[in-house]
Amino acid sequence: MSLNKSGIRLGRVASPYGVKGWVKLVSFTQPRDNIFSYRHFFASRDGAQVALEMDAGKPQGKGLIAHFVGFDTPEAVRELTGLELSVSAEALPELGADDYYWHQLIGLQVLNRAGLNFGRVESLFETGANDVMVVEPDKDSIDDNQRLIPWLRDRVVIEVDLTIGRVVVDWEPDYLVD
Numbered sequence: 001m002s003l004n005k006s007g008i009r010l011g012r013v014a015s016p017y018g019v020k021g022w023v024k025l026v027s028f029t030q031p032r033d034n035i036f037s038y039r040h041f042f043a044s045r046d047g048a049q050v051a052l053e054m055d056a057g058k059p060q061g062k063g064l065i066a067h068f069v070g071f072d073t074p075e076a077v078r079e080l081t082g083l084e085l086s087v088s089a090e091a092l093p094e095l096g097a098d099d100y101y102w103h104q105l106i107g108l109q110v111l112n113r114a115g116l117n118f119g120r121v122e123s124l125f126e127t128g129a130n131d132v133m134v135v136e137p138d139k140d141s142i143d144d145n146q147r148l149i150p151w152l153r154d155r156v157v158i159e160v161d162l163t164i165g166r167v168v169v170d171w172e173p174d175y176l177v178d
Helices: 032-037 074-078
Strands: 002-004 007-017 022-027 040-045 048-060 063-068 084-087 109-112 117-126 131-136 147-151 157-161 166-169
Touching: 007 040, 007 074, 022 032, 022 048, 032 048, 032 063, 117 147
Parallel strands: 109 166
Antiparallel strands: 002 007, 007 022, 007 084, 022 063, 040 048, 040 084, 048 063, 109 117, 117 131, 131 147, 157 166
């Protein structure tokens, strides 16, 4: 999932599938079939917002397919190809006290325990073992180094405060710097 200016991107329409108006989907959710938990989406096309209602969806082979209300032929769904499917942040399920959606972490300032500013969270990615924050330097950071900091709660990530926009990490300036 990622944030765009019009909402939370959950996926993208890849291409038509079959002859009854189904489409192949690329899901940005984890697990990927969580996209089927949502029914109402919006997308931007030619500067205008388009509302879409998914009335069916399922795994198909190694991918996902879905059907949207009112799009019942391959010709009709061709106009959906490439559209990114978004929902409002309010449509996402509530999380526990110490859980966060990635889009909530983007842009937060990253400081270590000593108060040294490393920059801001640019993105996150999965490694299999744990997620990793990509921290890009900003005008107030201690240096110009990009840092890849493992998202390990209570070991590396000590505090997250969404209200003030800060992540505190147990990380030294010289860790993993060339």
